[in-house]
Amino acid sequence: MEWKKASSLDEYDKLVIRMNTPRVVIDNAVCASSTLVKVDSARKQGFLLEAVQVLADLNLSINKAYVSSDGRWFMDVFHVTDQNGEKLKNESLLSYIERTLSATTSSAASDGEVGLTVLELTGSDRPGLLSEVFAVLADLRCDVVEAKVWTHNGRIASRTRVRDGDSGEPIEDSVKIDRIEARLRNVLKGDHDVRSSAAVGDGATHPERRLHQMMFADRDYERAAAAAAETGPSVSVQNWVERGTWSAR
Structure with missing residues (x-):
């Protein structure tokens, strides 16, 4: 009886997943001038915006x-x-669109973030900046699992996932966290950039989409250089309990 009960629960869980996972159909035959992307799913707050962002x-x-x-x-x-x-x-593009829209944003994206510290950096691009960032992380025994970088008009946005180099676990040592804060703050001040920042991103957001959001939020190309305030970058680290991660902000 216990085995059947467990099996029944598994089948129910699978049904719930199927019901809540968007069904995506891409059709090139119906319209002569455009490709139709059809998304059929249970209602979810914000999903329409997410779908538009994927395409944009x-x-x-x-x-x-x-x-x-x-x-x-x-x-x-x-x-x-x-x-x-x-x-x-x-x-390849059609397959990517289908996979991305079909993915359950709450689980597919967050699973990769569990047990990791996610660093998001924005600032002025300059030769050697990423090398300095990675050198700091290596010196503090932080293993870089993945790094994605975008650049535009002299600005840079990077999203780096790291873990503790000794334990392979999330970084929980408060002393080490303080050292990461101080060292990253020095790196970001290296070119006297007053608008550099370090923050944690939403693990449920697609990495490429998140980088796009970071660059759009930075929008340095729309600012007048003379209007820059003489304030330094801010870096802090917080424990993201529900995801088992630490965030650098």
Whole structure:
């Protein structure tokens, strides 16, 4: 009886996952001028914005969209073209869109963050900046698991996942955390950049999308250099209990 009960719970869990996972269909046959991306799923707050961000981050144009809902369910249909106004024909791109939109954002993204410290840095790009950041982390015995970097108009946004080099676990030593804060603060001040920052990102957000958000939030290209305030960067580290991670901010 216990085995059957456990099996029943497993099947129920699988059903819940299937019901809440978006079903994505990409159709190139219906419309002559654009690719149709159809998303059918249970209603979830913010999912429409997430879907639009996925397409926007790929530099795709949404020519028109239809949104319909019935109770707890909704369907979105996007008419999408590439930068040249053409239908999407790259199979790798189509597969990526389908996988990204189909992924359960609450689990797929966060699983990779568990047990890691996620560092998000924005500031002025300069030769040797990342080398200095990685040298600091290596010197403090922080293993870099993954790093993603975007640059634009002399600005840089990086998202780096690290763990303790000795234990392989999240960084929990308060003394070590203080040292990371101080050393990163010195690196960010290296080019006298008054707008550099270090923060933790949302683990449920796609890494590439998050980098896009960081660059957009930074928007250094829209600021006048003369208007910069003479304030230093701020770095702090917090324990992200629910995800088993520490965050550097």
